[in-house]
Amino acid sequence: MKRGLLKTMNAILRPIGARIIKNTADHIEMMSAIRRVALHGFDINSVIDIGASDGKWSSEVMGIYPDANFLAIEPLSEREPALKKLKARVPNFDYALCVAGSQNGGTAMLNVSDDLDGSTVDGGGGPGREVPVATLDALVQERKLIGPFMLKFDTHGFEMPIIEGARTTLEDTNVIIMEVYNFGVSEHGLRFHEMCAHLETLGFRCYDMADPMLRAYDRALWQMDLLFCRADSMIFEHSGYC
Numbered sequence: 679m680k681r682g683l684l685k686t687m688n689a690i691l692r693p694i695g696a697r698i699i700k701n702t703a704d705h706i707e708m709m710s711a712i713r714r715v716a717l718h719g720f721d722i723n724s725v726i727d728i729g730a731s732d733g734k735w736s737s738e739v740m741g742i743y744p745d746a747n748f749l750a751i752e753p754l755s756e757r758e759p760a761l762k763k764l765k766a767r768v769p770n771f772d773y774a775l776c777v778a779g780s781q782n783g784g785t786a787m788l789n790v791s792d793d794l795d796g797s798t799v800d801g802g803g804g805p806g807r808e809v810p811v812a813t814l815d816a817l818v819q820e821r822k823l824i825g826p827f828m829l830k831f832d833t834h835g836f837e838m839p840i841i842e843g844a845r846t847t848l849e850d851t852n853v854i855i856m857e858v859y860n861f862g863v864s865e866h867g868l869r870f871h872e873m874c875a876h877l878e879t880l881g882f883r884c885y886d887m888a889d890p891m892l893r894a895y896d897r898a899l900w901q902m903d904l905l906f907c908r909a910d911s912m913i914f915e916h917s918g919y920c
Contacts, residue, residue, distance in 0.1 A: 708735075711855075711888035711905055712742050715828070718913060720852045722746055724823040726814065728778050728840060729832035731795065732760035736771065746770065747823055753777045753788050753799075753809040772821060778833075779811040780842035786811045798864065799836045813843030825850030832857050835864025837873065841880070854882055854906040860899045870904065882906040885913055 715722070722743055727736045730750030740748065750761055750773040761773040777786045777799055785808040789798050814829075829844070829851055831837055837856065841848070854877065858870035868876060874884050886905040893900040907913060 706888055708888045709738055711886050712739055714886060715853055716742055720907060721826045722828045723826055725828045727830050732757050733764045749821055749823060751778050774817055776810040776812045778814050778840045780839040781811060782813045782816040784811050785809060798834045815844055815846045818847050826852040828853040830855040835867030838866055848880060852908060856904055857901055858904050859901045877906050881909050883909045
């Protein structure tokens with residue numbers, strides 16, 4: 679189905695709460711994985727994009743969840759012009775220029791890489807600058823966001839402090855999308871299997887993946903995006919292949 683026709687059909691179906699999703703079920707890339715989120719029927723009212731960069735990921739997901747509210751969390755002031763433009767264009771989009779962390783208030787040291795994309799909190803990658811910190815729970819309350827939530831992490835080994843500051847938000851979260859690593863990218867970061875185990879203690883199980891990346895110099899698995907849903911989701915009621 680052509681994109682224009684799909685958009686028109688979904689506009690017609692929206693009043694009755696239905697939509698048509700283009701089926702790219704076997705593609706191991708991010709937007710195909712997001713379409714599978716919709717195909718699985720996970721209820722999503724708000725999307726929180728943690729490590730949002732210029733908002734490109736949020737913009738793409740809006741095509742699949744046009745009625746959801748979006749909050750982008752991004753610490754780099756260099757990204758604010760693009761985020762401002764997106765906010766001016768899309769009424770259900772907002773952003774917070776900060777680091778998501780375990781404590782609400784104060785600052786964190788952000789190491790800024792030359793390409794900006796490799797910037798890390800309390801890690802390496804370039805000169806440091808202090809940036810404000812807020813918890814997800816505080817941001818959700820402040821912006822009056824309503825769950826169920828989808829949380830996307832692109833946070834380069836800083837996931838655990840963010841999770842610690844999202845205890846209430848996680849209780850009403852249906853899907854977590856997290857960039858995870860096969861190596862120890864930060865002092866306190868978890869490798870992918872450790873993160874899977876930790877999220878299971880919080881009631882989430884991995885059910886999908888996207889965008890695996892190999893390390894440049896030796897082609898070893900470097901990172902991938904894993905998708906987690908509630909451990910009591912219907913998707914786990916059947917354990918067979920067929």
